[in-house]
Structure formats: C-alpha cells, structure tokens
Amino acid sequence: MPEWMAGWPFLLVYLAFVLGAGCRSQATYWTGRGIAAGVLRSRWADRFDGPQTRRATASIERWGMPVIPLSFLTVGFQTAVHAAAGLLRLGWLRYTLWAIPGWFVWALVWAGGGMAAIAGAAALAARSPWALAGTCVLVVVAVAVLVRRARRRREERAAVEALAQH
Structure with missing residues (x-):
C-alpha cells in the first residue's frame, strides 16, 4: 500500500481502490466509445486496434456481459475488455451495471492481497x-x-x- 495510505482504515483504502477501478474502467470504456464514434483519432485508436482488443471483442460477443466483471480478475486483458465494450458501443448503463461488481472484486484483491504481494516482493528484493x-x-x-x-x-x-x- 502506498506510504501515504498507511494509517488509513481498511474500509477507506478499499473504497479508494473501488473508486480507482471505476474511474479507470469508465475512462477506457469512453475512450473506446469515442474511437467508435469517430470523435477520437489519436494514438489511442491505434492502441485499441490490436490482437488483444480483438480477442476481448470476440469474448464479449461469444460469452456476453459476464466477461466484463470477470475481466477485473485479469491483468492486461481487463483494459482490452473495457475498450472493446466501448468500441462495440454497449450501452453505458448496461456496461456500468456489469462493471460495478468487478470494481469491488478488483479493489478487494488489491487492497487485500495485491498490495501485500508487492510489499512482500519489495522486502524479498531488499534481502x-x-x-x-x-x-x-x-x-x-x-x-x-x-x-x-x-x-x-x-x-x-x-x-x-x-x-x-x-
């Protein structure tokens, strides 16, 4: 956990991570939406046009909306799924309602064990x-x-x- 959060109660740390997950997934979704609408023509359009985003699009098309909350349990593929949701122009409310459980799971992983794993790796590296x-x-x-x-x-x-x- 970042040093500046060290004295915070777990609930506040957890809610900060939930907010972070929500902001990041929404930003990625809206970037995908902007690219799909032709509003955003930038380096993001090139970044979102790759094999991982195509796999994410295919996963959403094949398995449906459950891919969205499950993506929060992955690294890398998560961003591709949120971009694909925007590129597919999934409705914002529908996308968000499916993403919210993922925010809470992602925050629990990182506020609990994820940050502990990073701290453990840092301690191991020091030794x-x-x-x-x-x-x-x-x-x-x-x-x-x-x-x-x-x-x-x-x-x-x-x-x-x-x-x-x-």
Missing part, C-alpha cells in the same frame, strides 16, 4: 534480489505451463470437433 528473480522466474514458468496446457486442450477440442464435422 536478496536473486531470490526475487528466482521467484519471478518460477511464477513466469508456472503461468507459461498453465497457458500452454489450456491452449493445447483448446486445440485438441477444435481438432475433435473438426473431425466430428467431417
């Missing part, structure tokens, strides 16, 4: 930068293995479905 580097390598390898397994399963399912169609 042994090599231990922090090793831990980071282990986390990256574990994530890569999990992603590879998920992709392999998806490819196997697609191959089975393709065979079943022939």
Whole structure:
C-alpha cells in the first residue's frame, strides 16, 4: 500500500481502490466509445486496434456481459475488455451495471492481497534480489505451463470437433 495510505482504515483504502477501478474502467470504456464514434483519432485508436482488443471483442460477443466483471480478475486483458465494450458501443448503463461488481472484486484483491504481494516482493528484493528473480522466474514458468496446457486442450477440442464435422 502506498506510504501515504498507511494509517488509513481498511474500509477507506478499499473504497479508494473501488473508486480507482471505476474511474479507470469508465475512462477506457469512453475512450473506446469515442474511437467508435469517430470523435477520437489519436494514438489511442491505434492502441485499441490490436490482437488483444480483438480477442476481448470476440469474448464479449461469444460469452456476453459476464466477461466484463470477470475481466477485473485479469491483468492486461481487463483494459482490452473495457475498450472493446466501448468500441462495440454497449450501452453505458448496461456496461456500468456489469462493471460495478468487478470494481469491488478488483479493489478487494488489491487492497487485500495485491498490495501485500508487492510489499512482500519489495522486502524479498531488499534481502536478496536473486531470490526475487528466482521467484519471478518460477511464477513466469508456472503461468507459461498453465497457458500452454489450456491452449493445447483448446486445440485438441477444435481438432475433435473438426473431425466430428467431417
């Protein structure tokens, strides 16, 4: 947690994180809306026209609105989902009502464990930068293995479905 928040009661820290999540998701949504309407022509238009935003758009089109609150449990994909919601011109009220539960979950993750994890990483780095580097390598390898397994399963399912169609 930032030093200036150190003495705050947890509820105030939590509500500050909720407000931050709300402001960030709304700003990203409205940037996407502005690009879709042709009002914003800037570097943001190029940033929002990438593979991750296309995946987010496809996810919303395939799975519907639950993708929005679930996106708050991801890193990176979250921004793409909010931009895609704006690019798809989803109604503001509908988008916001689906985003609000995500704000509260995101804030709980960061006000609780997320900031503790960052503080732990900083403490580990102070004791042994090599231990922090090793831990980071282990986390990256574990994530890569999990992603590879998920992709392999998806490819196997697609191959089975393709065979079943022939």
